[in-house]
Amino acid sequence: MNLFGEFRKFIARGNVLDLAVGVVIGAAFGKITTSLTEAILMPSIGWLFGSVDFSNWFIRLGPIPASYEGSPDNYERLQQAGVAMIGYGDFLTQVVNFLILAFALFLLVKAVNRVLDAIEEEKKNVTDTSKSDALPTDPQLDVLRDIRAELQAMRDAPSRSA
Numbered sequence: 001m002n003l004f005g006e007f008r009k010f011i012a013r014g015n016v017l018d019l020a021v022g023v024v025i026g027a028a029f030g031k032i033t034t035s036l037t038e039a040i041l042m043p044s045i046g047w048l049f050g051s052v053d054f055s056n057w058f059i060r061l062g063p064i065p066a067s068y069e070g071s072p073d074n075y076e077r078l079q080q081a082g083v084a085m086i087g088y089g090d091f092l093t094q095v096v097n098f099l100i101l102a103f104a105l106f107l108l109v110k111a112v113n114r115v116l117d118a119i120e121e122e123k124k125n126v127t128d129t130s131k132s133d134a135l136p137t138d139p140q141l142d143v144l145r146d147i148r149a150e151l152q153a154m155r156d157a158p159s160r161s162a
Contacts, residue, residue, distance in 0.1 A: 029104075030101065033097060036100065041096060041100070042054050042096065054090070055089055056089060057089025057090075057092065058089060059085060060085050061083075061086065062084035067081075068081045075090075
């Protein structure tokens with residue numbers, strides 16, 4: 001098999017496509033969370049604490065260059081001027097962003113697990129999933145169940161005639 005054929009076979013595997021979809025959705029969800037944190041939550045928290053701008057919370061470690069003409073309280077401008085600083089306000093924003101993302105993912109996984117548990121419970125009550133529109137079908141499992149039923153019937157048949 002040539003290299004292109006192997007690559008095509010690799011890409012056609014379901015788990016590779018699922019992973020790609022997960023990465024794309026995760027990146028989009030990360031952007032939504034960042035926007036929620038930076039545009040809504042952090043300004044709201046800042047408002048609660050008296051119009052505090054977390055992006056300008058920092059500790060200056062080095063001197064401000066003599067050529068610098070901006071505000072000594074502007075983290076972004078000081079950073080561009082090359083002043084050594086610890087930007088704990090940005091760190092605080094990122095921690096809140098992470099906690100929101102982790103909590104949202106927790107809720108998502110919890111909801112998905114609840115749905116999957118309900119589906120598994122319904123599967124226990126159905127002998128053939130291909131006959132149910134509400135349940136995902138596993139044709140291989142259905143065939144194995146049919147074979148098991150046939151073998152059971154064959155095994156029980158001689159004992160009845162004896």
